[in-house]
Amino acid sequence: MTFKSNYGNINGIWSAVLIEELWRLGVRHCCIAPGSRSAPLTFAVANHEGMTRHVHFDERGLGFFALGLAKATGEPVALITTSGTAVANLYPAIIEAHQSGIPLVVLTADRPPELIDCGANQAIDQLNIFGNYTGARLDLPTPDRSISLRWLLGSIDQAYARSSAQGLPLHINCRFREPLYPHQVEENVPTENDVYLASIQQWVASLTPYTEYFVSALPRLPDIGRWQHFIDGKGLIVAGRVMPGTDVNVIVQLSERLGWPLIADVQSQLHGHPKAIRHADLLLASSAGAGIFNEVDRVLQIGGYLTSKRLDQFIGRHHWAEYWMLDPAPRRVDTGQRQSVRLVGDIDSICHLLLLRCGEVRVNRANIGWSLALTTQAEKLGEVLKSQPTDRLNEQWLGASLGGLLPPGSSLFLGNSLPIRMVDIFSIHHLPRVYASRGVSGIDGLIATAAGCAAGNQEPLVLLIGDIAFLHDLNSLQLAAQCKTTLVIVLVNNDGGGIFYVTTRGCSHDAAQVANDYFVTPHGLSAQHAAELFNIDYSAPPSIDDFIAQFNEACSKTGCTIIEVFTESGLGAKSIEQAISMAKTL
Secondary structure, three states: OOOOOOOOOHHHHHHHHHHHHHHHOOOOEEEEOOOOOOHHHHHHHHOOOOOEEEEOOOHHHHHHHHHHHHHHHOOOEEEEEOOOHHHHOOHHHHHHHHHHOOOEEEEEEEOOHHHOOOOOOOOOOOOOOOOOOOOEEEEEOOOOOOOOHHHHHHHHHHHHHHHHOOOOOEEEEEEOOOOOOOOOOOOOHHHHHHHHHHHHHHHHHOOOOOOOOOOOOOOOOOOHHHHHHHHOOOEEEEEOOOOOOOOOHHHHHHHHHHOOOEEEOOOOOOOOOOOOEOOHHHHHHOHHHHHHHOOOOEEEEEOOOOOOHHHHHHHHHOOOOEEEEEEOOOOOOOOOOOOOEEEEOOHHHHHHHHHHHHOOOOOOHHHHHHHHHHHHHHHHHHHHHHOOOOOOOOHHHHHHHHHHHOOOOOEEEEOOOHHHHHHHHHOOOOOOOEEEOOOOOOOOOHHHHHHHHHHHHOOOEEEEEEHHHHHHOHHHHHHHHOOOOEEEEEEEEOOOOOHHHHHOOOOOHHHHHHHHHHHHOOOOOOOHHHHHHOOOEEEOOOOHHHHHHHHHHHHOOOEEEEEEEEOOOOHHHHHHHHHHHHHHOO
């Protein structure tokens, strides 16, 4: 694109160079919250021909929206905020991005040094405000013509390479003195601009970054002997969080080649796959299922952050002969501190290499019988669960049935706490495109993140969310209302935090009352008026048939719809308890 030279002040030049370089580095979306101190950055994005712009008045929701965009596109997304608490409002989204390995480029406007710690308006100490939750940070000085633009470009490129190579957020703090707006012109600007931009004319004339970093991503594997030792035993493949778009078929092929059962987390894009063991969480709760699982002496886990606490605890307490873990990010994902080999790299590439290695070694086919025993036990459990009544519109029915109602090509975003667990435990439908925020597993920002995912993949998306998480992110309904594709919010209203009926199970009568008042926190609210406030279509089906009809209608039109399902408080926890009791009878 053509880089302009007619900027009214130095802030405009630095901001334009910064935004242009980010675009050349691959940033295509920029999320903007209004503010004066960030005006130079905002005008630079507004005047950029290639950048797609998203605007929201709430920095907290904007951060999660950017997170969803980055999840869906697989590309870094930029954020712009003004100074002060606007910056702090991004913190929850930055933490989730760090834990989930999602690259964001956070551009925060700041006051110049002379306005810090002196009582100046909207001024706080923003340096390193996000602590260790960024992959890199760049604290820019106040723009000045004595500082070469070559330094600015090189600094941007180096910080971007350090963060994006790890799939982590980058924080660029921009200290601006007034004038902040482009119509506020400094004296002798045209002549000075020509001189100042002369040193980067080669960059101006090009379409590439100033400094191109080539980071090697070639995977390293243990030697062939170590691989042979690893596969000589009763093994299990556990697929954890795998991002949509990954070639998960190679995981299935690896499972079949080794004769190892495949356990698929609801985030794995393989949950409900015909080749995956179903109801693994409940199997571990039964003595028969647990007995078969206890025969395992090796595990290959692909992707971290397991939804099932029971599965995670089983892996953590078992004494493995070998426990290998594969994940794209180098962070430690080993709650039981049991891993013997940590593979870091692209899941597709490494799984294909492991599959090729199977042709170079001896595969012990004697374990197939053990694998079939686990499959048989899972089928028995499935038949038992079918006998449990599911003719009422409630959390269990939604968890078991929602996946089968999704339109072809659509995605499912699972809210934290009870919704994701209900789907993980009860669904038997293959869920090939699932998003979730399990890096920190918080309930904040879920509407915003889902809206970002919908904007990023431009395909129908269904969000299953609980009432407390919904209320926590009400401002982000404005982002959902602006959705240009199909976004269906299925809201489970059980009048409080239903997950706490699970976590406080077995409390005495007095303790149960405390749990209700201080953990479950009943609210007696409905989403109907919130939907009206944001001009979003709303319905509250009383039955399964009504839900199916209204859900199908919502999925057939563009824009956002809220479908609120009212359920009895504590019923979801009772469904899980009943399913566990039934599993124990096997």
